[in-house]
Amino acid sequence: MCERNSKDYMKISHDDQTVKDISNLGEFGLITRIASASKPGIGVITGIGDDAAVTDVSPGMQLLTSTDMLLENVHFRRSWHDPYRLGRKSLAVSISDIAAMGGIPRWALMSLGIPADLSLEFIDEFTRGFLAMASEHGVALIGGDTCSSRGGLIISVTIMGEQYPQLVVRRSGAQPGDDIWVTGTLGDAAMGLRLLEQLPLHEGEGWGEGGSILISRLLDPSPRTAAAFALAETGMITAMIDISDGLLADFGHIAEQSAVGGTINLDAVPLSAGFRAASSYISEFPYNLAISGGEDYELCFTSPPSRREKIALLMKKCGIEATPVGIVTTSPEVCTRAADGTRCNQKNQGFNHFTR
Amino acid sequence: MCERNSKDYMKISHDDQTVKDISNLGEFGLITRIASASKPGIGVITGIGDDAAVTDVSPGMQLLTSTDMLLENVHFRRSWHDPYRLGRKSLAVSISDIAAMGGIPRWALMSLGIPADLSLEFIDEFTRGFLAMASEHGVALIGGDTCSSRGGLIISVTIMGEQYPQLVVRRSGAQPGDDIWVTGTLGDAAMGLRLLEQLPLHEGEGWGEGGSILISRLLDPSPRTAAAFALAETGMITAMIDISDGLLADFGHIAEQSAVGGTINLDAVPLSAGFRAASSYISEFPYNLAISGGEDYELCFTSPPSRREKIALLMKKCGIEATPVGIVTTSPEVCTRAADGTRCNQKNQGFNHFTR
Structure with a gap:
C-alpha cells in the first residue's frame, strides 16, 4: 500500500527522538x-x-x-x-x-x-x-x-x-551532413575533478568563484530535461545522447549506432570562463579535457543544417546555450580538427571502467 | 539501438579468443x-x-x-x-x-x-x-x-x-476470517544455510540428497509465477506476498497493510522431508526456522474459507502444494499456536538488515 502524506518533501519526519542511528x-x-x-x-x-x-x-x-x-x-x-x-x-x-x-x-x-x-x-x-x-x-x-x-x-x-x-529520440538516426550540437559548456565537471584532486579537503578554496562553479558542475549536475523535451517535440533532431563519458566517447556512440562518423571542430567546443581560467593550472591540452572529460550531463544531438536557426532560437527560449561543434560524416571515424586545420583521428577516450 | 541476434541465449559468443579478462x-x-x-x-x-x-x-x-x-x-x-x-x-x-x-x-x-x-x-x-x-x-x-x-x-x-x-493483488486486502495460505514447504532455504554454515567447503557432502535439496532451495530458488498468476486470475485471493524474510515477517506486512492480525498454526506449517531430517542437527526449535527463516520465495496469500476447495484444486492443477496455515484475525497481533494449544505473541523475526 502506498505510504503518502501531505508533508513537504523537504521535511523528513524526526518525530521519534529515540531514533539515533x-x-x-x-x-x-x-x-x-x-x-x-x-x-x-x-x-x-x-x-x-x-x-x-x-x-x-x-x-x-x-x-x-x-x-x-x-x-x-x-x-x-x-x-x-x-x-x-x-x-x-x-x-x-x-x-x-x-x-x-x-x-x-x-x-x-x-x-x-x-x-x-x-x-x-x-x-x-x-x-x-x-x-x-x-x-x-x-x-x-x-x-x-x-x-x-x-x-x-x-x-x-x-x-x-x-x-x-514518434517523439522518442535514439542514438541511431544521425545522417551525414547533420550538424553536431552540444548544450552548455564542456569539460567543467572534469576540470572541477582536477581541482578537487589537487585540493581535496577545502572545496574550491583558493580557486575563487570560478573554481566553485566547476566543482559544482561535478557534484551537482543539472539534467537538461526542458531543452531535451523541446528538441524532441519539434522533430528537428535526428539523434541525441547525454554527455556522461565525454563528447568524443558519447558522440562515438551516436556514430556507431547511426553507422556514420563525424568531425569535431575543437575551437567551436564551448568552454566556460571558469574552465579557461583554470586551464593554466593543468598540464594537459585543455581541449582534451573538454572533449574527453565525463560527467557534464550536457546534451549532444544531431540535426540537418537547414534547422540551425530554428534550433538556436528554440534553445534560447529554453534559456540553454547550444553550439554546433561539428559535422556528421560518412566516414566511420570520429575526428577532431584544430583551429589551424590539422586533423587527427580520435579513439573514444571517455571514462571506461575496467581499463587498468 | 537494440543489439539482438538469433543465437541461443545459453551460448555466449567467445569468437574473440584474445579476450582473456x-x-x-x-x-x-x-x-x-x-x-x-x-x-x-x-x-x-x-x-x-x-x-x-x-x-x-x-x-x-x-x-x-x-x-x-x-x-x-x-x-x-x-x-x-x-x-x-x-x-x-x-x-x-x-x-x-x-x-x-x-x-x-x-x-x-x-x-x-x-x-x-x-x-x-x-x-x-x-x-x-x-x-x-x-x-x-x-x-x-x-x-x-x-x-x-x-x-x-x-x-x-x-x-x-x-x-x-483488476487482477493486481496487493498486501492490503486481507479480511478477518480469511485463511492464511502458503505454497510449498517453509524453512528449507534457512536450513540449507545452516548446513552450509556448518560445512562451508563441501556443499551438501555428508548430508545426503535431502541436504542437497535444502541447499539448492537456498542457492537456486524458483519463483512461483504460474501459481501466483493463476491465483490472481481467479480473483479468489484477497492479499499476497512472497516469503523472502520468513512467514512471520512477511505475513506481518500483509497484517500491517490490511490493518488485521493473524494466528499461524505451527503444526500446519508445511515442512519438507529434508527439513525434518536435518532438524536433528540444529539446536533451535525447527518451527522457528520454518516461520522466521527467509529466502524460501514461496507465496503467502489470504482467501475466504469458502474458497478453500477451489484453491486447493487450482494449486493442484499448477503442480504446486498449497497449505492453509492459519487465520486472519481482527486483533492487530500476529500470533502462533502450537499443537497443544499454547499461543504466544510473535514479533516479526525475519531477516532485518541493520540490526546488529
Whole structure:
C-alpha cells in the first residue's frame, strides 16, 4: 500500500527522538522513513510498500527505462560529496538518460547499500537531496531496496519515463551532413575533478568563484530535461545522447549506432570562463579535457543544417546555450580538427571502467 | 539501438579468443557481450544500447516495478554460490516480487559492480544463469549498468511486469476470517544455510540428497509465477506476498497493510522431508526456522474459507502444494499456536538488515 502524506518533501519526519542511528531504526523503519518523505506522482497507483510499485503509463506513450549504479570511491568520495548533493546527483544522472531520449521522467527506484559507519543524518540528507531533484523534474520515488554494505556506500537508481513513440529520440538516426550540437559548456565537471584532486579537503578554496562553479558542475549536475523535451517535440533532431563519458566517447556512440562518423571542430567546443581560467593550472591540452572529460550531463544531438536557426532560437527560449561543434560524416571515424586545420583521428577516450 | 541476434541465449559468443579478462574487453565490450547473449522480448522496442530502453506496456495493463540489491558477503558468498546459480537467483528474487502482485514479469535491468579479481568466465556464467532464468519466465534483459567495484561483487536488478488493474493483488486486502495460505514447504532455504554454515567447503557432502535439496532451495530458488498468476486470475485471493524474510515477517506486512492480525498454526506449517531430517542437527526449535527463516520465495496469500476447495484444486492443477496455515484475525497481533494449544505473541523475526 502506498505510504503518502501531505508533508513537504523537504521535511523528513524526526518525530521519534529515540531514533539515533540506522540500526536502531531497522530496515523497515528506514523504508517507512524514506517513504514518508516522498510525494505522490503522476500515474502512481501504488508506491513504496508493496512487493512492486503499480503505475499507469499514459495512453499512447511508450515506457523509457534506465538504471545507474554509483559506488563510493569509484563514482564519488564522501570527503568531497556532501550527502544532499550526492542525493541530487544520484537521481540527476538517471533523469539525464530519460532526457536524452526526449522522454518525460516519471518514476524512480532508489536502492542503497549502507555501510555500518553511515549516519542516519547522512541518509536523511541524501534522501532530501534525492527528493528535491525528483520534485524539480516531476519524478516520484515509488520503490527501492535497502541493505547493509560491508564495503562503501552503494547507490543504484532506476528511472522510468514515458513519451509518444514518434517523439522518442535514439542514438541511431544521425545522417551525414547533420550538424553536431552540444548544450552548455564542456569539460567543467572534469576540470572541477582536477581541482578537487589537487585540493581535496577545502572545496574550491583558493580557486575563487570560478573554481566553485566547476566543482559544482561535478557534484551537482543539472539534467537538461526542458531543452531535451523541446528538441524532441519539434522533430528537428535526428539523434541525441547525454554527455556522461565525454563528447568524443558519447558522440562515438551516436556514430556507431547511426553507422556514420563525424568531425569535431575543437575551437567551436564551448568552454566556460571558469574552465579557461583554470586551464593554466593543468598540464594537459585543455581541449582534451573538454572533449574527453565525463560527467557534464550536457546534451549532444544531431540535426540537418537547414534547422540551425530554428534550433538556436528554440534553445534560447529554453534559456540553454547550444553550439554546433561539428559535422556528421560518412566516414566511420570520429575526428577532431584544430583551429589551424590539422586533423587527427580520435579513439573514444571517455571514462571506461575496467581499463587498468 | 537494440543489439539482438538469433543465437541461443545459453551460448555466449567467445569468437574473440584474445579476450582473456574484463579489463581487456572494456566496459562497452562487456555490455555488447551481455547484450549479444540476450534475447528479444514481448513489447521490447529498443533494448540494450541506448540511453534508455523503450518498451510497450500492453493496452489496458498497469506497470509493476520492483528492485533488489544483492551484495557479496551480505546476501551471498562466492565460495558457496557458483556464478550460474547466482545469476539465476539474482533475477529469481525479483521475478518473485512481480509474481506476488499477480503480475506477468516482462523486462529486467541488470547492474553489476565488478571487483578486480572477478574473471570474465564468472561474468559469462552469471549472465548465462540470469538469462536462463529470464527465458524460463518470459523476461527480456533490456538494460543495465556495469562498473568496477572496490568492494565485493554488487548486483542490482530491476524487474518490470504488467497486469490488468483488476487482477493486481496487493498486501492490503486481507479480511478477518480469511485463511492464511502458503505454497510449498517453509524453512528449507534457512536450513540449507545452516548446513552450509556448518560445512562451508563441501556443499551438501555428508548430508545426503535431502541436504542437497535444502541447499539448492537456498542457492537456486524458483519463483512461483504460474501459481501466483493463476491465483490472481481467479480473483479468489484477497492479499499476497512472497516469503523472502520468513512467514512471520512477511505475513506481518500483509497484517500491517490490511490493518488485521493473524494466528499461524505451527503444526500446519508445511515442512519438507529434508527439513525434518536435518532438524536433528540444529539446536533451535525447527518451527522457528520454518516461520522466521527467509529466502524460501514461496507465496503467502489470504482467501475466504469458502474458497478453500477451489484453491486447493487450482494449486493442484499448477503442480504446486498449497497449505492453509492459519487465520486472519481482527486483533492487530500476529500470533502462533502450537499443537497443544499454547499461543504466544510473535514479533516479526525475519531477516532485518541493520540490526546488529
